[in-house]
Amino acid sequence: xxxxxxxxxxxxxxxxxxxxxxxxxxxxxxxxxxxxxxxxxxxxxxxxxxxxxxxxxxxxxxxxxxxxxxxxxxxxxxxxxxxxxxxxxxxxxxxxxxxxxxxxxxxxxxxxxxxxxxxxxxxxxxxxxxxxxxxxxxxxxxxxxxxxxxxxxxxxxxxxxxxxxxxxxxxxxxxxxxxxxxxxxxxxxxxxxxxxxxxxxxxxxxxxxxxxxxxxxxxxxxxxxxxxxxxxxxxxxxxxxxxxxxxxxxxxxxxxxxxxxxxxxxxxxxxxxxxxxxxxxxxxxxxxxxxxxxxxxxxxxxxxxxxxxxxxxxxxxxxxxxxxxxxxxxxxxxxxxxxxxxxxxxxxxxxxxxxxxxxxxxxxxxxxxxxxxxxxxxxxxxxxxxxxxxxxxxxxxxxxxxxxxxxxxxxxxxxxxxxxxxxxxxxxxxx
Amino acid sequence: xxxxxxxxxxxxxxxxxxxxxxxxxxxxxxxxxxxxxxxxxxxxxxxxxxxxxxxxxxxxxxxxxxxxxxxxxxxxxxxxxxxxxxxxxxxxxxxxxxxxxxxxxxxxxxxxxxxxxxxxxxxxxxxxxxxxxxxxxxxxxxxxxxxxxxxxxxxxxxxxxxxxxxxxxxxxxxxxxxxxxxxxxxxxxxxxxxxxxxxxxxxxxxxxxxxxxxxxxxxxxxxxxxxxxxxxxxxxxxxxxxxxxxxxxxxxxxxxxxxxxxxxxxxxxxxxxxxxxxxxxxxxxxxxxx
Amino acid sequence: xxxxxxxxxxxxxxxxxxxxxxxxxxxxxxxxxxxxxxxxxxxxxxxxxxxxxxxxxxxxxxxxxxxxxxxxxxxxxxxxxxxxxxxxxxxxxxxxxxxxxxxxxxxxxxxxxxxxxxxxxxxxxxxxxxxxxxxxxxxxxxxxxxxxxxxxxxxxxxxxxxxxxxxxxxxxxxxxxxxxxxxxxxxxx
Numbered sequence: 001x002x003x004x005x006x007x008x009x010x011x012x013x014x015x016x017x018x019x020x021x022x023x024x025x026x027x028x029x030x031x032x033x034x035x036x037x038x039x040x041x042x043x044x045x046x047x048x049x050x051x052x053x054x055x056x057x058x059x060x061x062x063x064x065x066x067x068x069x070x071x072x073x074x075x076x077x078x079x080x081x082x083x084x085x086x087x088x089x090x091x092x093x094x095x096x097x098x099x100x101x102x103x104x105x106x107x108x109x110x111x112x113x114x115x116x117x118x119x120x121x122x123x124x125x126x127x128x129x130x131x132x133x134x135x136x137x138x139x140x141x142x143x144x145x146x147x148x149x150x151x152x153x154x155x156x157x158x159x160x161x162x163x164x165x166x167x168x169x170x171x172x173x174x175x176x177x178x179x180x181x182x183x184x185x186x187x188x189x190x191x192x193x194x195x196x197x198x199x200x201x202x203x204x205x206x207x208x209x210x211x212x213x214x215x216x217x218x219x220x221x222x223x224x225x226x227x228x229x230x231x232x233x234x235x236x237x238x239x240x241x242x243x244x245x246x247x248x249x250x251x252x253x254x255x256x257x258x259x260x261x262x263x264x265x266x267x268x269x270x271x272x273x274x275x276x277x278x279x280x281x282x283x284x285x286x287x288x289x290x291x292x293x294x295x296x297x298x299x300x301x302x303x304x305x306x307x308x309x310x311x312x313x314x315x316x317x318x319x320x321x322x323x324x325x326x327x328x329x330x331x332x333x334x335x336x337x338x339x340x341x342x343x344x345x346x347x348x349x350x351x352x353x354x355x356x357x358x359x360x361x362x363x364x365x366x367x368x369x370x371x372x373x374x375x376x377x378x379x380x381x382x383x384x385x386x387x388x389x390x391x392x393x394x395x396x397x398x399x400x401x402x403x404x405x406x407x408x409x410x411x412x413x414x415x416x417x418x419x420x421x422x423x424x425x426x427x428x429x430x431x
Numbered sequence: 432x433x434x435x436x437x438x439x440x441x442x443x444x445x446x447x448x449x450x451x452x453x454x455x456x457x458x459x460x461x462x463x464x465x466x467x468x469x470x471x472x473x474x475x476x477x478x479x480x481x482x483x484x485x486x487x488x489x490x491x492x493x494x495x496x497x498x499x500x501x502x503x504x505x506x507x508x509x510x511x512x513x514x515x516x517x518x519x520x521x522x523x524x525x526x527x528x529x530x531x532x533x534x535x536x537x538x539x540x541x542x543x544x545x546x547x548x549x550x551x552x553x554x555x556x557x558x559x560x561x562x563x564x565x566x567x568x569x570x571x572x573x574x575x576x577x578x579x580x581x582x583x584x585x586x587x588x589x590x591x592x593x594x595x596x597x598x599x600x601x602x603x604x605x606x607x608x609x610x611x612x613x614x615x616x617x618x619x620x621x622x623x624x625x626x627x628x629x630x631x632x633x634x635x636x637x638x639x640x641x642x643x644x645x646x647x648x649x650x651x652x653x654x655x656x657x658x659x660x661x662x663x664x665x666x667x668x669x670x671x672x673x674x675x676x677x678x679x680x681x682x683x684x685x686x687x688x689x690x691x692x693x694x695x696x697x698x699x700x701x702x703x704x705x706x707x708x709x710x711x712x713x714x715x716x717x718x719x720x721x
Numbered sequence: 722x723x724x725x726x727x728x729x730x731x732x733x734x735x736x737x738x739x740x741x742x743x744x745x746x747x748x749x750x751x752x753x754x755x756x757x758x759x760x761x762x763x764x765x766x767x768x769x770x771x772x773x774x775x776x777x778x779x780x781x782x783x784x785x786x787x788x789x790x791x792x793x794x795x796x797x798x799x800x801x802x803x804x805x806x807x808x809x810x811x812x813x814x815x816x817x818x819x820x821x822x823x824x825x826x827x828x829x830x831x832x833x834x835x836x837x838x839x840x841x842x843x844x845x846x847x848x849x850x851x852x853x854x855x856x857x858x859x860x861x862x863x864x865x866x867x868x869x870x871x872x873x874x875x876x877x878x879x880x881x882x883x884x885x886x887x888x889x890x891x892x893x894x895x896x897x898x899x900x901x902x903x904x905x906x907x908x909x910x
Contacts, residue, residue, distance in 0.1 A: 041715060066768055083515050083585070086682065088772040091764035093682040094689065238715050246708040249750070253701030260697055264690025265487050268588060276589035276679070277581075286638060306454040308447045316447050323444060333433040373459060380452035384445045391441025395434040414717055421717040519777045545784070558777050696760075700753040707750035 003038045003222065005234040006031070032215060038237035039244055040225035042414050046120075047223070047244075048251035049113035054211065055252060056106035061204050063099040064148075071151065073197035075190045078153035079278045097267035103145050104270045105259045107293035110141060114328075119352055121340040122224045128332040129217040135328045137210050142294070144203040147196040149291055150188070154275030159288050161188040161196070167301070170318040187281055227413045228340025229406055235423060236410035287370050295367025296360055297321050299379040300386065302371055320383065327390045334390065337398035339406065347401045351393055359385040469625035473612050475603075475635040477595035482673055484594075487691075490684050491677055493525035498656050499674025500524060502667045505654050506647050507583060510575060512563040515584035516678050519557040523681055531557050538562060576630040578643030587672070587679035594676040599636040601668035604646040607633035779910055785841065786905035793858040795846060798897060798909045802846030804858045804870070804883075805907070812881040813840060815868065819880065826892045830882040833896050843907065844883040844894035848872040855879060855894070870894065 009027040011017040020026050030036040070089050072081040085092035114134070117123055123131035146164060150157045165182045169175040184191025222231060231237055238244075262269065270292055274285040290298050304317035327334075342349045359382040366379035407413035415421045483492040500521070503513065518535035526534065535555040540562045542553035555562070564580075565571035571579045587593035607618040607626055610633065618625060618633065618640070627633045631641040648664045656662050677683070781798045785805055788794055793806035808816070816830040831839055846854050850872065856862040857870035857879075865871030866887060867880035877888030884893040899909040 062765070066765065069769070070772075080515070084772070084774070086680070087515070087520075088774040090767045090770055090772060092768060092772070093680075093686060094764055095768060097686075242711050243715065246704070246711045249754070250701065250704040250708045253697060253704045257694060257697045257701060260690065260693050264686055264693060267686070273589050273591055273593070276585040303448050304451050306451040308450055311447070313451065320444050320448070323440070327437075327440075330433055330437060334437050336434070373455075377452060377455055377459075380448050380455070383448045384452070387441045387444040387448075391437040392445075395438060416717075418717075418719065420719045422719075423715065423717055517774070517777070556780070558774075558779055696753075696757060700750070700757055703746065703750040703753050706746045710746055 003231065003234070003237065005237075006038050007036050007239060009034075009036055032219065033240055033245070035239040035241045037219065037222075037240040038231070038234075039223050039240050040231055040236060040410050041238045041243075042225050042227065042410050043223065043244070043247075044226050045247075045251060046112070046116040046226075048248055049109045049116065051244075051248040052109040052252060052255055053106065053113055056102060056109055057204065057207060057211065059102050060099065060106060061208070063095050063102060064201070064204065066095055067099055068197075068201060071197075073151065073194050075153060075193050075279070078151065078193060082152045094263070097263050100271060101259065101263045101267060103148065103291070104262075104293065105255070106141065107145070109255070110138065111293075114138065115357075118356070119342040120224060120226060120228060121335060121337070121342070123328075123331045124335065124340050125332065126221040127218070127224060129220075130214060131332060132329060133210055133214040133217055135325070137207060137214060138328075139325065140203055140207050140210065144200060144207065145291065145293065147200040147203075150193065150196045151200060152275060153193060153279045155277045155279060155283075155285050156272050156275040156288065158188055158279035158281065159284055160290055161192060163288065164290075165192075167318045167321070170312075170315045172315070188279075224340065225410060226341055226343065227407055227410060228344065229408075229410055229413070232409045233411070289368050292364070292368060295365075296363035297324055297367070299363040299367035300324050300383045302367075302376065303380045303383040305376060305380075320387075324386060327387075331390070331394075335394045335398045337401060337403065339403040344404045344406055345397075345401055346404060347397050348394075351389060351397065355385055355393070356389050358382075359389065469618065469622035470639060472614070472616070472621065473610075473618055473625075473635055473640055474638060475599075475612075477592045477599040477636060478603075480595050480598050480669065480672075482594055482669075482676065484673070484676055484683055487687060489687055491523075492673065494658055494660075495670050495673045496524045496677050497526070498654075498658065498660060498666075499670035499672070499677075501656065502648075502654055502671040503583070503674055506667075507671065508561070508564060510564055510571075510580040510644075511583045512565075512580075513561040513584050513678060514563060514582050515560070517558060517560045518555055520678075520681060523677065528557075535559060576643055580644070583675055583678065585679045587676040589679075593679065594672040596636065597675055598668050598672040600634060601648055601671070602665060603634050603636040604632055605635065610635065781909040782902070783907050783909065784905055785907055790840070792860075795858050796909070798845070802854050802858075803897060803909060804842075804844050804846045804894075806842045806844075806858070806883075808840045808842055808881060812868065816880060816882040816884075819884075825885050828882075828884060828893055833882055833884075833893070835901060838901065841907075842881075842883055843899050843909065844896055846870075847895065848874065848877055848890055849885065849892045849894065850875055850877050850888070850890035 009020065009030040011020050011026065016026055027036075067085065070081065070085045070092060072078060082096065085096050087093075089095075117131065117134070146160070150161045161183070165179050165188070168182060169179040171178060180186060182192075183189075184195065222237075225231075272289065274288075277285075289295070298321075301317045301321040304313050304320055307313050308316060337345060337348065339345055342352055362378050362382035363386065366375040366382070369375040411423065415423065483490060483495070503511075518531060518538070521531050521534055522528065535557050538555040538559075538561070539552040540555040540559045542551050543549070544551045565574060568579050586597060590596040609617065611617055612635075625640060627641040631643055632645055633641055648667050651661075651663045653664075654662045654667055660666060680686075779799055781796055781803070783794075783796050783805060785794075785807070788805060788807040790807050790809045791812070793804050796803045796805060813830065821827045821829050830842075833844075834840075834842055846858060848855050851874065853872050853874035855865075855870035855872040855877070857864040863871045863873070865878035867878050869881045869883055869886075870879040871877070872879075872888070872890065875889050877890035878886050879890075879894055880886050882893075883896075885891070897909050899907050902908045
C-alpha cells in the first residue's frame with residue numbers, strides 16, 4: 001500500500017485463493033504484517049516493542065477473560081474469590097500471576113516503545129496520527145491497569161481507588177460530586193467495584209480497536225527508522241515477513257524469558273504486601289503507593305506541595321499530572337526540527353540522555369518512595385525539568401540547533417563508510 | 432502559536448513546582464530535615480533466617496510444616512483465625528486422608544442443629560475451613576483489649592519478607608528499658624513517650640514498636656512435638672513461620688517446579704529463533720565485495 | 722503469523738547444502754513456537770475443570786429414623802438432590818414381581834439396596850434422561866404409572882425401585898455410594 005514496490009498477495013493454495021476472493025482477510029494480513037509491507041531495512045531492536053506490546057495485549061486479554069470466569073466482583077467475596085483462584089482453581093495461581101505480572105510486562109514494553117519515539121522523534125510528520133493514537137492508547141492502558149488493580153479488593157486496591165478518584169475532587173465546584181458519581185457512593189464499595197470490573201473487561205477491547213487504527217495510520221507513511229531519513233528506493237526496505245517476523249520472534253523469546261522468570265520465581269516482587277490484606281475502609285496502610293508504572297506521574301502529583309497565589313497545591317498537582325501526559329499530544333508541533341533522529345541532533349541528544357532520562361529515573365524512584373525528604377525535593381527538581389524539557393527546551397533547541405549531516409539514504413547508512421561493502425544479493429526476496 | 436502556549440505552560444508548571452521546592456527548602460532550613468521518631472530509630476528489619484522453601488529450587492519441609500501446624504493449633508489458634516485454609520489442605524503437609532479426617536474432627540466448627548435450626552457446633556469434616564476463634568470483629572476486639580487479632584492465612588505474603596518477619600516478631604520481644612538500638616540508646620531514655628502503655632508489649636520488629644499481642648511463645652517445651660524435635664522457642668517460631676508460608680501460598684512448590692521447564696523451553700526456543708533470524712537476515716546483510 | 726513463505730525464497734537462491742540447514746532451523750524455530758503454544762493450552766483448558774474445592778471429597782450424613790414406610794425425603798449430595806425412600810412391603814413386592822430381564826436396565830431391588838435393608842432405597846434425584854428432578858418424593862406428588870418417580874420434563878416413569886420403566890430415560894436412577902453408619906443414619910459419598 002505504501003510503496004510502489006510492495007509485493008502483491010498472490011495466494012498459491014486454492015483454498016487461500018477461494019477465501020481471498022470472498023473475504024480478502026489473508027490479503028489484509030499479508031499487507032499489514034506479512035511480506036506485502038516493505039519496512040526500512042535498518043530498524044534496530046528498539047523497533048521490537050510495538051509487536052511486543054501487541055503480544056502483551058493478547059496475553060492480558062486471554063488470561064483476563066479466564067480470570068473473569070472465576071472472579072466475583074462483589075465487595076464481600078472479591079478478595080476470597082481471588083484466593084479461590086490462587087488455591088483451588090486448576091493452574092489458577094499461574095494464570096493470576098501471569099496476569100498481574102503481564103500488566104508490568106505490558107508497561108515495560110510500552111515505556112520502551114514511547115522512549116524510542118522520543119529519541120527518534122517518531123511523532124513528527126507524516127506520523128503525527130500514529131503518535132496521537134499512541135498517546136490515547138497509553139491513557140486507555142493506564143485506566144485499564146488502575147481499575148484492574150482495584151479488583152482484588154485488598155488494602156492497596158481500596159485505597160488506590162479512593163486516592164485516584166480523589167484526584168477528581170480537586171476540580172473546583174464539581175470535584176466532590178464528580179468523585180461521588182465516579183464511585184457511586186461516598187467511599188469505594190460494591191458500586192465502584194462492579195463498574196471497575198465492567199470497564200476493566202471492556203477497555204482492553206477498546207484498546208484493541210485503537211491498536212488497529214494505530215497500525216493502520218502507521219501503514220500510510222510506513223515505519224520510521226533510526227536514521228530518520230525517509231525511504232527513497234526499494235533497496236532501502238525489506239519485506240516485513242520473513243525479516244521482521246524473525247527478528248520480532250527472537251525479541252519475543254528474550255522478553256518471555258524475563259517475564260517467565262518473574263512470574264514463576266518472584267511473582268509478588270512488583271506487587272505490594274498490603275494487597276494481601278482485605279480492604280479495610282477504616283484503616284489506611286502506612287505507606288500507600290500505586291503500582292510501579294504509575295510512579296513518575298504519582299511523583300509529579302506529589303511534587304506540588306505549596307499553594308501558588310489562589311491555586312491550591314492539590315489542584316496544581318492534579319493539573320500537572322494530567323498535563324504531564326497531555327503534553328505528549330503536542331510533541332509533533334512543539335519540536336519543529338526537520339531532522340528526526342536523535343543520532344544527528346547533538347544538542348537534543350544531550351538533553352535527552354542527560355536531562356530527560358535522569359529526570360524520568362528520579363521520578364520513577366521518588367514516586368515509589370514515601371512522601372518524605374529528600375524524595376519530595378528531588379521529585380520537584382525532576383518535575384521542573386520534565387516540563388521544561390518538553391515545553392521549553394524542545395521548541396527552543398529545535399529552532400537553534402545545527403544538526404549533523406544526514407546520510408543520503410537508508411541504504412547508504414547501512415553500507416556505512418566502507419566503499420567496498422554491498423548489500424546482500426537478496427535485496428528483493430521473492431516471497 | 433502552539434510553541435508559544437507550550438513555553439508559557441511549561442514555565443507556569445516549572446515556576447509552580449520550584450515555588451513548592453523553595454517553600455520546602457525554607458522549611459527544611461529553618462526546622463531541619465525530617466525529625467527522628469521512635470520508629471525511625473528503633474524499628475528493625477526482620478532477622479536473616481533460612482527456610483527450605485527459599486530460592487528457586489525451594490521446597491517445603493513436611494515435618495517442619497507439621498510441627499508448625501501443631502504450634503498454630505496449640506498456641507496461635509486461640510486468638511488467630513486461618514479462614515482461607517480448609518482441613519482438606521492439610522494433606523499437603525503429608526497427612527493421610529484418615530489423619531486429615533481425624534484432625535478435622537478434633538476441631539469444633541459452626542453448624543446448625545438439624546432439628547431446631549439453632550446455631551451450634553459440630554466436629555469438623557475435611558471440607559470445612561478452620562473455624563474462627565471469635566464470632567465477629569467486635570467480639571475479637573472486646574476480648575483482646577481493642578486489638579483485633581488478624582487472620583493468619585496470608586500473613587506471610589502480607590508483610591515484607593513475611594516468614595522472616597513472623598519469625599523475628601515471635602522471638603523479638605524484649606524489655607524496652609534495657610533494649611539498645613544500633614546507636615546504643617534505650618527507648619526509655621530517648622523516647623519515653625513511646626514506651627509501651629498498659630496491655631502493650633515492646634517489639635522492635637513491629638512497625639510501631641508496641642503491639643497488643645503478649646509474647647505467645649514463652650518457654651521451651653511449650654509444645655510437645657509429635658516427631659520428638661526439641662521445642663525451643665526459636666524452633667517453634669521457625670516452624671510456625673514455615674507453616675504460615677505454606678498457608679499463604681500452598682502452590683509455591685508447584686510454581687517453582689513449573690518455572691524451570693518453562694524457562695528451559697523458552698531458552699531453547701529463543702536460541703532457535705535467534706539462529707533462524709540470523710540465517711534469514713544473512714541474505715540482506717551488507718557484504719564486502721572482495 | 723509465520724507461514725511457509727519464508728523458506729520459499731531461500732530455496733531458489735541457496736545452494737543445495739544450504740537449503741537443508743536453513744530449512745531445518747526455520748522449521749525447528751516455527752515448530753518450537755507451535756509446541757510452546759500448544760503447551761500453553763493445557764492450563765487454559767484445564768482451568769475450566771472442577772476446582773479443588775469442588776472435587777474435594779464431599780459427604781452427606783442423613784438421619785433416616787424419621788422416614789415412615791411409604792415416605793421419602795430429599796437430601797442434597799454434591800449440590801444435587803438425593804432421594805431416600807422407605808418402601809412399604811407392597812412396594813417391595815411390586816418391585817420384586819417384575820422379571821429383571823424384561824427391564825431396560827436390568828437390576829433387581831436387592832442389587833440396588835444394602836443387604837438386609839432392602840426397604841431403604843437411596844437414589845440420586847436426577848433423571849437419567851437430561852437431568853431434571855423427578856416427582857414422587859414429596860407427599861402428594863405424581864409418582865408415575867409405576868408408583869415410583871415421574872419426571873415431568875419428558876415423561877420418564879420409574880418404578881418403586883427407581884428403575885426406568887417407560888419414557889426416554891436410558892438407565893435407572895443412579896444409586897450413589899453410601900453406607901449405614903448406624904441403624905438410623907447413612908453416609909452418602
